[in-house]
Amino acid sequence: MQAGGSSGGTARERREAKVRRRRTIRTVVVAAVVVVLTVTGGGAAWYLTSEVGTLRAQSTTAKDLLTTSDRKVADEATRAALSAQISTVDQLLAQPFYTRFPTETVDARQPLAAASDAVRGSMVEFARNAVTTGRRGLAAADARGQKIFTATEGKGVADAIRSNLRSALDTSAAVDEATSDVVASENLAELEKAVLDMRTSISTLTVSTDALSEAQDAVTCPAPDQVWDPDSGVLPSSALVAIPWAPKHFVRADVLDGLVELDAAYQQAFGEHLTINSAYRTLVEQKALYDPASATAAAPGCSTHGLGLAVDIGGGVQAFGTEQYNWLKANASTYGWAHPTWAEPNGRVPEPWHWQSVLAPANAA
Numbered sequence: 001m002q003a004g005g006s007s008g009g010t011a012r013e014r015r016e017a018k019v020r021r022r023r024t025i026r027t028v029v030v031a032a033v034v035v036v037l038t039v040t041g042g043g044a045a046w047y048l049t050s051e052v053g054t055l056r057a058q059s060t061t062a063k064d065l066l067t068t069s070d071r072k073v074a075d076e077a078t079r080a081a082l083s084a085q086i087s088t089v090d091q092l093l094a095q096p097f098y099t100r101f102p103t104e105t106v107d108a109r110q111p112l113a114a115a116s117d118a119v120r121g122s123m124v125e126f127a128r129n130a131v132t133t134g135r136r137g138l139a140a141a142d143a144r145g146q147k148i149f150t151a152t153e154g155k156g157v158a159d160a161i162r163s164n165l166r167s168a169l170d171t172s173a174a175v176d177e178a179t180s181d182v183v184a185s186e187n188l189a190e191l192e193k194a195v196l197d198m199r200t201s202i203s204t205l206t207v208s209t210d211a212l213s214e215a216q217d218a219v220t221c222p223a224p225d226q227v228w229d230p231d232s233g234v235l236p237s238s239a240l241v242a243i244p245w246a247p248k249h250f251v252r253a254d255v256l257d258g259l260v261e262l263d264a265a266y267q268q269a270f271g272e273h274l275t276i277n278s279a280y281r282t283l284v285e286q287k288a289l290y291d292p293a294s295a296t297a298a299a300p301g302c303s304t305h306g307l308g309l310a311v312d313i314g315g316g317v318q319a320f321g322t323e324q325y326n327w328l329k330a331n332a333s334t335y336g337w338a339h340p341t342w343a344e345p346n347g348r349v350p351e352p353w354h355w356q357s358v359l360a361p362a363n364a365a
């Protein structure tokens with residue numbers, strides 16, 4: 001009995017030992033659960049915090065892109081789509097932290113990235129189109145500059161003014177060559193720089209061309225209402241058409257319809273065509289008519305007749321105050337023709353017979 005009692009203890013002792021073992025097991029299990037919850041819960045929190053931070057940074061970048069892309073996209077719908085995605089992300093980020101699922105944050109990133117990429121692609125397309133347009137504008141400015149430069153050679157304009165245009169033309173050629181391969185670029189910064197370079201070159205070229213043209217005008221055309229034009233008297237035949245009822249006389253093709261309509265109305269009023277005495281004048285003809293001592297004919301290169309935009313009319317129109325003249329004064333503008341201020345009775349050179357298209361330089365001879 002003693003041996004059994006000493007080895008197994010009393011019943012009370014056995015019960016107490018069993019309770020202690022249960023407490024130990026419970027403590028270990030609880031500790032293990034706490035460790036697991038701590039590890040897994042903390043990891044989830046860290047992961048969710050990291051993803052939210054990434055999404056928030058992505059949203060900030062997208063907002064900056066939305067601002068910088070204003071009026072710089074080929075398709076405005078891409079900006080609307082990006083704006084919608086930013087709103088969706090902002091709503092998600094505004095939710096309480098504990099209500100978010102990690103997958104919601106991750107899932108929101110892909111559509112935002114896609115919308116941002118679409119805007120960037122549209123910006124590249126817009127800039128590429130601007131390069132193409134810029135090259136056309138530069139070519140047009142260059143062609144005009146080359147024409148003015150050639151036409152003013154040896155015509156009395158100061159060398160410094162012509163040198164400025166020559167420099168602008170050389171710069172234009174260099175810019176055009178530099179941007180010739182940029183059209184195919186995917187680099188937005190490179191495309192936008194090309195557009196800026198071309199706009200700067202066009203501006204410089206235009207200012208230099210205008211300065212030379214004005215300087216030549218000052219040398220060639222003595223009257224303030226005369227305008228020098230390098231095309232005066234040298235228009236190609238393709239730009240001119242014969243007046244149907246006066247086929248020996250020509251005007252610029254784009255003003256003929258108005259003249260024909262004016263003549264039709266004149267016939268209804270007077271029963272006859274407008275009497276055309278003169279129209280387009282070549283440079284040779286302008287030189288033959290010009291008399292420096294007389295203001296009647298404009299200096300060669302300064303005449304709207306040389307641009308195919310003027311006609312001299314007889315048949316009663318050649319005198320102020322006649323019925324025919326008064327009718328033209330009242331009706332010509334309806335058809336795109338006018339009597340310039342300088343040719344009025346109190347003008348610099350009173351010429352009742354001189355009528356010109358409204359496309360002619362204002363009040364030019």
